[in-house]
Amino acid sequence: MENTISFDINDIRKQFPVLSREVNGKPLVYMDNGATTHKPKAMTDAITDYYERINSNVHRGVHHLSQQATDAFEVTREKLRAHINAEHAREVIFTKGTTDSINTVAWSFGELVKPRDEVIISTLEHHSNIVPWQMMCERKGATLKVIPMDDRGVLDLEAYQTLLTEKTVLVAFNHISNALGTINPVKKMTKMAHEVGAAVMIDGAQSMPHLKVDVRDLDVDFYAISAHKMYGPTGIGALYGKEEWLNKLPPYQGGGEMIATVTFEKTTYADLPHKFEAGTPHIEGVIAWAASLDWLNAIGMENITHYEAELLEYGTKALSEVDGMTIHGTAPQKSALFSFNIEGLHPYDVGTLLDQLGIAVRTGHHCTQPLMNRLNVPGTIRASMGLYNTKEEIDTLVAGLNRVIPMLK
Template identity: 60%
Template sequence: MLDVQKIRNDFPILTREVNGKPLVYFDNAATSQTPQVVIDAIVDYYSSYNANIHRGVHTLSQEATDAYEIARKKIQEHFGAKRAHEIILTSGTTHSINIIATGFTSLLSKGDEIIVSALEHHSNIVPWQMLCERTGAILKVIPMNEDGELVMHVYDQLLSNRTKLVFTNHISNALGTINPIEEIIEKAHRVGAAVLIDGAQACPHVKPDVEALDVDFYVASAHKLCGPTGVGMLYGKEDWLNKLPPYQGGGEMIEQVTFEKTTYAGLPHKFEAGTPNICGGIAFGVALDYMNSIGFDNIAAYENELLEYGTQKLLEIEGLKIYGTSKNKTSVISFNLDNIHPYDVGTIVDKLGIAVRTGHHCAQPIMDFYNIPGTVRASFSFYNTKEEIDALVEAVKKAKMMLS
């Protein structure tokens, strides 16, 4: 059992008020809150050893370099990668996906096929559409059903010897559905296709092991994992990363530069042009330490308890419909009230101090499937409580009364 009150004390923002009410933060799928230990690491970096890395012989530069590379090692170990240089530090999930989408431009031909799922965030749709425009490749989509689950027998039909890439999220940001990525990866590999998994929404709830999954690429963002914004990671199998060209040109990603020819650095620096988010990378490692100290099995069990409680309580409200009813899902509840626009519900709920997300959640195809403009999304984390869910339920009832 988690000592939730003790955990809440680690997060300074949870003590503040919004509109004169205690803050209830249920927008964790967009970004998690930051514990004091991570804030302290950020302050310590800028207060004690702020310097550029990999390039200086002076003490501050060496200290910063060591701290940054220690963080990379922590990320490697957390995600189960075999080698530290298979971890590329990026600005986040979107950046990570675009590195791969751009790199495959030289590896695809007209008529090649790539597969995406209907449950994707725009960040795992648009880069692949752009890749198809550049190469003449064909984008195919695994459809979804009313429960918000992928229709896997259609996936089987889409796969062929023309399939070169498959990409899907591990967990849907809009619905909370946990996708069967082990099956997706194994079947893609049977036809020789590479697989990229968008783990942005999964990593706060589960601890993926990329070696055990045998996935080719896995991407994530620190700000979903109690870390800072503007930093994330791309895991890639060494062989695949060596095949891909650099994403950007500049400092750090080179071995030698002359006006006649440039040769590129080895991994991971080949994909890390320019001065990175040094402080962010270091804080990312600290955030993983913090979450591992709590334990991902403990986190998953408690958040599932919150999901079951929240689902039960919200469904007691007449006229409330939940979208995404897969039996295999994480702590996200997307819902609407009768014919009331989700934005209006979210606005009233905010006046009562409760932060939820409204809209299509950068997953417009999902909303088009349900023929709705969007949803109200409440996403729970391990520092939330059942009492906060009760406050949400009362706020939604008040919104219904005011807007009906």
């Protein structure tokens, strides 16, 4: 692929102080971005600025600091609305992260579910998009069905079509697989679900750092987001929901902020988005998230997608030449994520020795045990790329594997 990168990768890397660290006396090569990304200094500076200059609760005070905090808080909501092209800012609900967003929908939507209704998920799902639906189906007497996949990690859409019936009330699946990197055809699958009257919930944890997401173009009903996957703070995320659905659903939690009036006899709920935002939120996380969004948009999501496609092509070729290599997840459409095993070696042993060389990868089942069972492996070694990774780092990973493999055989 011709190198058409439109930004200076060295300048990008300088904005992440942690990337200059050494681990075990070696320069850090961080390839665990699927778990969490590192943070640009612009984001961490925003956290410091909040605590040093504002530090006040939101939506509840008439004093100046509270109004400043509220304004900054709501600016992030609007920036996130624009980032995903939601129609209204009130369709953006702040949560603790993707897991919290999915659980919010699973509980609230579950209140509308009847016995013998059906929910569909996929083989590719993270436990966070399996367990909440299992709990909801058990609670409501509904049935959970699973879309199968082929050996490449591509979902079987013919089987999916067969699973969809008039009993299907909701379909939940990820935009990008955290374990294999498969990019699912969200728009097509959403259209298929809507044709039988089902709602669609998308786990967007892995897609938001890598793709330009347009929720209106995709026509999804719910979309779950985590800030820490997209160079933002931990402990904060968002749930996008179409206004018509959010108005239908009962609130997930009760408390302050989400009420209009309270008496001992009856409570009425606040309008969107506050109906789903009980209690004091993660204020500094929300405000600092705006800095991450600004940073991403200054680079350009399309530029990020293109650059990471170069890393995917380069890394696939380089890793394929390693002795005993099996790459799991070879979908035609995938993100820059390499999930692999070395013949005869346990993923944990390989990962442990790579760490001694300063190379940070993740090993295990990646919270996708059913997917690992489908692949008939206990787990994999996962090297997941971020914007600041380089082809030179991929070379370092390959060299590290070539050094480690003979030590373990």
